[in-house]
Amino acid sequence: MICYRLHCPAGHEFEGWFPSGKAYDRQRETGLVSCPRCESTEIEKSLMAPAVSRTVDIERITPADQLRMALHAVRKEVEAQCDNVGDRFAVEALKRHNGQDQGERRSERGIYGTMSSSERKRLEDEGVDFTPIPWIDHSDS
Ligand SMILES: [Zn+2]
Numbered sequence: 001m002i003c004y005r006l007h008c009p010a011g012h013e014f015e016g017w018f019p020s021g022k023a024y025d026r027q028r029e030t031g032l033v034s035c036p037r038c039e040s041t042e043i044e045k046s047l048m049a050p051a052v053s054r055t056v057d058i059e060r061i062t063p064a065d066q067l068r069m070a071l072h073a074v075r076k077e078v079e080a081q082c083d084n085v086g087d088r089f090a091v092e093a094l095k096r097h098n099g100q101d102q103g104e105r106r107s108e109r110g111i112y113g114t115m116s117s118s119e120r121k122r123l124e125d126e127g128v129d130f131t132p133i134p135w136i137d138h139s140d141s
Contacts, residue, residue, distance in 0.1 A: 001070070005046040008035035013046065017070030019077050027073060036065070071136035078133065082110035089113030090123055097128040 002021060007013045012035050018024040024045075027033050031041040085092045092111050112133075115123070123130055 001074075006033065006035075006043050007046050008038060008040040008044075009042050010035070010038050010040065012037045015066055017066065017073065019074055023073075023077055027077075032073070032076065036069070068136065071134055074133055075136055078110075078112050082112045085111045085113040087114050090115040090119035093123055093128050093130055094126060097123075097126060 001017050001019060002024070003015055003017050004024060005013060006016050014036055016024070016033060018027065024033070028041075028043055033043045034041045035043065089111065092113070096111070120132070
Protein backbone atom coordinates (compact mmCIF):
# COMPACT_ATOMS: atom_id res chain seq x y z
CA MET A 1 0.00 0.00 0.00
CA ILE A 2 1.15 3.48 -0.75
CA CYS A 3 -0.10 6.75 0.67
CA TYR A 4 -0.26 9.89 -1.44
CA ARG A 5 -1.13 13.34 -0.32
CA LEU A 6 -3.45 14.70 -2.98
CA HIS A 7 -5.09 18.00 -3.78
CA CYS A 8 -7.81 19.26 -6.07
CA PRO A 9 -7.93 22.55 -8.07
CA ALA A 10 -9.79 24.20 -5.17
CA GLY A 11 -6.85 23.46 -2.91
CA HIS A 12 -8.47 20.83 -0.73
CA GLU A 13 -5.83 18.50 0.57
CA PHE A 14 -6.44 14.90 1.45
CA GLU A 15 -4.65 11.62 1.63
CA GLY A 16 -5.37 8.51 -0.36
CA TRP A 17 -4.12 4.98 0.02
CA PHE A 18 -3.48 2.93 -3.10
CA PRO A 19 -2.27 -0.60 -3.75
CA SER A 20 0.54 0.85 -5.89
CA GLY A 21 1.60 3.94 -7.79
CA LYS A 22 0.32 2.34 -10.96
CA ALA A 23 -3.04 1.69 -9.36
CA TYR A 24 -3.21 5.33 -8.38
CA ASP A 25 -2.54 6.41 -11.98
CA ARG A 26 -5.20 4.08 -13.31
CA GLN A 27 -7.79 5.03 -10.73
CA ARG A 28 -7.10 8.69 -11.33
CA GLU A 29 -7.44 8.30 -15.09
CA THR A 30 -10.75 6.52 -14.72
CA GLY A 31 -12.07 9.15 -12.33
CA LEU A 32 -12.11 6.91 -9.27
CA VAL A 33 -10.03 9.34 -7.27
CA SER A 34 -12.04 12.33 -6.24
CA CYS A 35 -11.83 15.15 -3.72
CA PRO A 36 -13.86 14.19 -0.64
CA ARG A 37 -15.01 17.80 -0.24
CA CYS A 38 -15.91 18.97 -3.74
CA GLU A 39 -15.78 15.66 -5.62
CA SER A 40 -13.48 17.06 -8.28
CA THR A 41 -11.59 14.36 -10.13
CA GLU A 42 -8.88 16.80 -11.26
CA ILE A 43 -6.60 15.41 -8.62
CA GLU A 44 -2.89 16.09 -8.41
CA LYS A 45 -0.29 14.48 -6.21
CA SER A 46 1.31 16.66 -3.59
CA LEU A 47 4.44 15.49 -1.87
CA MET A 48 4.55 11.93 -0.67
CA ALA A 49 3.09 11.58 2.78
CA PRO A 50 4.71 9.21 5.20
CA ALA A 51 2.96 5.88 5.28
CA VAL A 52 2.13 6.21 8.91
CA SER A 53 -1.19 7.26 10.27
CA ARG A 54 -1.05 10.43 12.26
CA THR A 55 -3.42 12.07 14.62
CA VAL A 56 -3.66 15.24 12.54
CA ASP A 57 -6.82 15.45 10.49
CA ILE A 58 -6.50 16.93 7.05
CA GLU A 59 -9.66 18.75 6.10
CA ARG A 60 -11.63 16.86 8.70
CA ILE A 61 -11.27 13.49 7.08
CA THR A 62 -11.09 11.10 9.94
CA PRO A 63 -8.71 8.16 9.89
CA ALA A 64 -11.81 5.98 9.70
CA ASP A 65 -12.95 7.79 6.54
CA GLN A 66 -9.51 7.41 5.01
CA LEU A 67 -9.43 3.77 5.86
CA ARG A 68 -12.88 3.18 4.39
CA MET A 69 -11.95 5.00 1.17
CA ALA A 70 -8.74 3.02 0.96
CA LEU A 71 -10.51 -0.27 1.54
CA HIS A 72 -13.07 0.52 -1.12
CA ALA A 73 -10.26 1.33 -3.53
CA VAL A 74 -8.51 -1.94 -2.72
CA ARG A 75 -11.68 -3.90 -3.16
CA LYS A 76 -12.46 -2.28 -6.53
CA GLU A 77 -8.95 -3.00 -7.68
CA VAL A 78 -9.05 -6.62 -6.59
CA GLU A 79 -12.50 -7.19 -8.08
CA ALA A 80 -11.38 -5.70 -11.38
CA GLN A 81 -8.26 -7.83 -11.66
CA CYS A 82 -9.02 -11.09 -9.91
CA ASP A 83 -11.56 -13.88 -9.89
CA ASN A 84 -13.64 -14.49 -6.80
CA VAL A 85 -13.20 -18.09 -5.68
CA GLY A 86 -15.01 -17.56 -2.39
CA ASP A 87 -14.22 -20.04 0.35
CA ARG A 88 -12.22 -22.21 -2.07
CA PHE A 89 -9.41 -19.68 -1.93
CA ALA A 90 -6.94 -21.86 -0.05
CA VAL A 91 -7.59 -24.82 -2.37
CA GLU A 92 -7.25 -22.74 -5.52
CA ALA A 93 -4.17 -20.92 -4.26
CA LEU A 94 -2.49 -24.25 -3.47
CA LYS A 95 -3.39 -25.63 -6.90
CA ARG A 96 -1.85 -22.65 -8.59
CA HIS A 97 1.18 -22.80 -6.35
CA ASN A 98 1.74 -26.46 -7.19
CA GLY A 99 1.21 -25.95 -10.90
CA GLN A 100 -1.89 -28.12 -10.96
CA ASP A 101 -4.11 -25.43 -12.28
CA GLN A 102 -4.95 -26.79 -15.68
CA GLY A 103 -7.85 -26.53 -18.03
CA GLU A 104 -10.79 -24.25 -17.67
CA ARG A 105 -9.58 -22.23 -14.72
CA ARG A 106 -6.23 -21.45 -16.24
CA SER A 107 -5.82 -17.74 -16.62
CA GLU A 108 -3.49 -14.87 -15.99
CA ARG A 109 -5.88 -13.39 -13.53
CA GLY A 110 -5.31 -13.57 -9.82
CA ILE A 111 -7.83 -14.96 -7.42
CA TYR A 112 -9.35 -13.75 -4.23
CA GLY A 113 -11.59 -15.22 -1.62
CA THR A 114 -11.78 -16.15 1.98
CA MET A 115 -10.04 -18.70 4.14
CA SER A 116 -9.84 -19.82 7.71
CA SER A 117 -6.85 -19.22 9.92
CA SER A 118 -5.83 -22.88 9.65
CA GLU A 119 -5.96 -22.69 5.84
CA ARG A 120 -3.90 -19.55 6.01
CA LYS A 121 -1.32 -21.31 8.14
CA ARG A 122 -1.20 -24.14 5.60
CA LEU A 123 -0.58 -21.72 2.74
CA GLU A 124 2.20 -20.08 4.69
CA ASP A 125 3.75 -23.48 5.40
CA GLU A 126 3.58 -24.33 1.69
CA GLY A 127 5.21 -21.04 0.80
CA VAL A 128 2.24 -19.82 -1.22
CA ASP A 129 2.45 -16.18 -2.13
CA PHE A 130 -0.69 -14.39 -1.00
CA THR A 131 -1.63 -11.06 0.43
CA PRO A 132 -4.16 -10.77 3.21
CA ILE A 133 -6.32 -7.71 2.62
CA PRO A 134 -8.96 -6.19 4.80
CA TRP A 135 -12.28 -6.52 3.02
CA ILE A 136 -14.98 -3.92 3.17
CA ASP A 137 -18.61 -4.34 2.31
CA HIS A 138 -19.79 -2.11 -0.51
CA SER A 139 -22.88 -1.22 1.48
CA ASP A 140 -20.74 0.15 4.29
CA SER A 141 -20.22 3.64 2.94
ZN1 LIG B 1 -11.86 19.81 -3.57
